[in-house]
Amino acid sequence: MDVKKSLFDNLQTFFGFDNFKGDQESIITNILEKRNTFVIMPTGGGKSICYQLPALMEEGTAIVISPLIALMKNQVDQLRAFGGSDSIAHFLNSSLNKTEITQVKSDLLNGQTKLLYVAPESLSKQDNIDFLKLIKISFVAVDEAHCISEWGHDFRPEYRKIRQVIQGLGEEIPIIALTATATPKVQQDIIKNLQMSDATLFKSSFNRPNLFYEIRPKRDVIKEIIRYIKYNTGKSGIIYCLSRKKVEEVAETLNLNGIKALPYHAGLEPKVRAETQDKFLMEDVEVIVATIAFGMGIDKPDVRFVIHHDIPKSMEGYYQETGRAGRDGGEGVCIAFYAQKDVDKLAKFMKDKPVSEREIGTQILKEVIDYAESGVCRRKQILHYFGENFNETGCNCMCDNCKKPKKxxxxxxxxxxxxxLIKKIGEKFDDAHILSVILGNETAQTIAYEHSKLPEFGLGVVEGENHWKSLIRQAVLNNFLSKDIDNYGLLRLTNSGLSFIENPYALKFVLNEPIENAADDDEDDVKHGTGAVDAQLLQLLKDLRKKIAKQKNVPPFVVFQDPSLEEMCTHYPITMDELKQISGVGHGKALKFGSSFLELIKKYVEDNDVERPIDLIIKTQANKSQLKVSIIQNIDRKIGLEDIAKSKGITYDDILKEVEAIVNSGTKLNLSYFVDEVIDEDRQDEVFDYFQSAENDSIDDALKELGESDYSREEIQLMRIKFMSELGN
Incomplete structure (x- = not known):
């Protein structure tokens, strides 16, 4: 029978497809011819069919080594649905009980099972090795093969033992290694470790033209995320965070703001994780907030956005995680938030690791920083990292840097x-050292190598650090230099670089701007309020405040303070819940004074056709932290403020600030027991009378009026708190 016809018939029979995608047909033919095969194919390219189809066609059982239980279950379920029998595919891992393991082994011995999925840990157990020797193995597929390499983003030491186990199973079993992300260095590691230098390499382009890449400075990150999701209602998305704690926090905040979200991390029970995954696939939840434990093997084609709350640890991780968006070829937006403090945190984590691991980790992190801070086409940078040259015109403005070109x-x-300079000093230094020489920074290294005596030392001071950083990055990106990542990131000249020295020509590079200096999004991104105070509304609110203050016979600042009114003029709250989110308002003040202000704002919004940035009023998990609750309870028990401060490990100044914030938000506190001990009655009356007629609540103004020699700042602050509590609440 014609092999090609048989291939297409089986593709149609088992999977219902009429045609292969990309290199699938050549890969499958190569496996059927018993050749070692190495497949590098981006997420969504159809890797699994490359080993599933030949396994179904071949005599014997294919062993598929996979790192995640969720991935195995997903694929086994799909294969059973396609094949119409439960025995056609099995997995062997720690989630099975003894009865289930017996059933799996029985089906394998009877020759009914075409694919057996195993975790690398299960594969290396001696009793499993002994059992696998009893069955005919068609080939071994090593999925997520980048786990073999220390340079890969998901290094798993157990993957290093795979070759040894395969050799013990029998003569010449063919191997197919598959990965969605592998730099040239990781590719070498995989080939070397699996001893498959004779393997046929099938490498698809890493370009995902439908994905939009964007880096944003990390300012008000949770507001930005909620604003984005609210303007993209009904779309599925994943938010990645570095810590489990942050995952829980973000998921909770999203739910409080009307977004159906669930957390996912390795600390949750396996059952909960499986249920969460199912709810996401079934669209019972819109958003999953996760650590990197989530995503491998998630076969959801219509994830519309992937947001990195924290900058990822590696470019491979970033590529794989963003690759979960738009797998159906439709819209896929990839936004990552970047801040120097996140980088410092990741660098700090590495300090305790062994030297070799730390050096590798530092170089991998440096690539992420270069990507985030660069003003060059994001797509070009990603593809260059994976050893693929790309002309940025092909990006079609599908990244922030191409959409808004830099200088x-x-x-x-x-x-x-x-x-x-690099040629002169022998191609033995990294970019940090080269920068030090050009910018004239004396470091231990520039002094030791006497590079501070070079004529080039300090030559680039006028252009500045930004100019030279941009230049070095783009010299690498445009192949004038290569960066030896596995050797401390040393910069070496390429043939193009040597040729440029001989025959220079005019060219222009992009000037990078530090990401922290980036302006906020413009109207193209998401519609939202300007953030500027609406002066017209502010005047109306001040007039209303004055009127209410007269009616209640209190100074205006007792009703609401200026910062609260200003915030109302940028957020336009029109419900009681929204008003309570304004700083300095809180539950008590909202109920006491809020309704008149809400009426005014609502009418103003309607009359002036204001588009409210509703999603900027972020509901937090609790308006009163545990500290605030504890302070209120201690004041109720009449414990002195100094004693409360001491028990909480904070200063007396800090406790006054906390108590003032509680009172200003509308909670009444009875502080007489404490104030009476500190300030005598006559002086209390004098301060009280002053605030009763004062135009503002400034402590400096009060001290000027009442005399700095007679009162301390703390006494005035204490009396102001008592005054606000008794009159305002």
């Missing part, structure tokens, strides 16, 4: 200086 500068002269 260009003439690069010929500076590039010549850079390349000649």
């Amino acid at each position: 260009l500068f003439e690069a010929e002269e500076s590039l010549l200086v850079l390349l000649k």
Whole structure:
């Protein structure tokens, strides 16, 4: 029978497809011819069919080594549905009981099972090895093969033992290794470790043209996320966070703000994780907030956005996680938030690791920083990292840097200086050292190598650090230099670099701006209020405050303080819940004074056709932290403020600030027991009378009026708290 016809018939019979995607047909033919095969194919490219179809066609059982139980279950369920029998595919892992294991082994011995999924830990158990020797193995598929390499983003030491186990199973069992992310360095590691230098390599382009890549400065990150989701209602998405604690916090906040979200991390019970995954697949929840434990093997084609709350640890991780968006070829938006403090945190985690691991980790993290801070086409940078050259015109403005191009500068002269310097000092230094020389920074290294005596030392001071950083990154990106990542990131000249020294020519590079300086999104991204105080509304609110203050016979600041009114003029709250989220309002004040203000704002919004940034009023998990609750309880028990401060490990100044915040938000506190001990009655009356007629609540103004020699700042602050509590609440 014609092999090609048989292939297409089986593809149609088992999977219902009429055609193969990309290299699938060639890969499957290669496996059927018993050749070792190495497949590098991006997420959504159809890797699993590459080993599933030949396994179904071949005599014997294919062993599929996979790192995640969730992935195995997902694929086994699909294969059973396609094949119409439960015995056609099985998995062997720690989730099975003895009866289930017996059933699996029985089906294997009877020759009914075409694919057996095993975790690398299960594969290396001696009793499993002894059992596998009893069955005919068609081939071994190593899925997520990047786990073999220390340079891969999911390094698993157990993967290092796979080759040894395969050799013990029998003569010449063919291997197919598959991964969605592998840099040239990781590819070498996989080939070397699995001893498959004779393997046929099938490498698809890493480009995902439907994905939009964007890096944003990490400011008001939870507000940005909620705002984005609210303007994309009904779309599925994943939010990645680095810690379990942050996962829980973000999921909770999303739910409080009307977004159906669930947390997912390795600390949850397996049953809960499985249920969460199912709810996401069945669209019972819109958003999953997860650590990197989530996603491998999630076969959901219509994830519309992937947001990184924290910058990822590696470019492979970033590529794989963003690759979960738009697998159906439809919309896929990938937003990552970047802040220097996150980078510092990741660097700190690495300090305790062994030296070799720390050096590898530092180089991998440096690549992420370069990507995030660069003003060059994001797509070009990602593909360059995976060893693929790409012309940025092909991006079609599908990244933030191409959508809003940065300034260009003439690069010929500076590039010549850079390349000649690297050649002169022997291609033995990294970018940090080269920068130190050009910018004239004396470091231990520049002094030790006497590079501070070079004529190039300090030559680039006028252009500044940004210019030279941009130049070095783009010299690498445009292949004038190569970065030896597995050797401390040393910069070496390429043939193009050497040729440029001989025959320089005019060219322009992009000038990078530090991401922290980036402006907030414009109207193209998501519609929202300007963030500027609405002066017209502010005046109306101040007039209303004055009127209410007169009626209640209290100074205006007792009703609401200026910062609260200003916040109302940027957020336009029109419900009691929204008003309570304004700082300095709280439950008590909202109920006492809120309704008139809400009426005014609602009418103003309607009359002036204001588009409210409703999603910027973020409901937090609790308006009163545990500290605030504890302070209120201690004051109720008449414990002195100094004693409360001491028990909480904070200063007396801090306790006054906390108590003032509680009172200003509308909670009444009876502080007479404490104030009476500190300030005598006559002086209390004097301060009380002053605030009763004062135009503002400034402590400095009160001290001027009442005399700095007679009162301390703390006494005035204490009396102001008592005054606000008794009159305002």
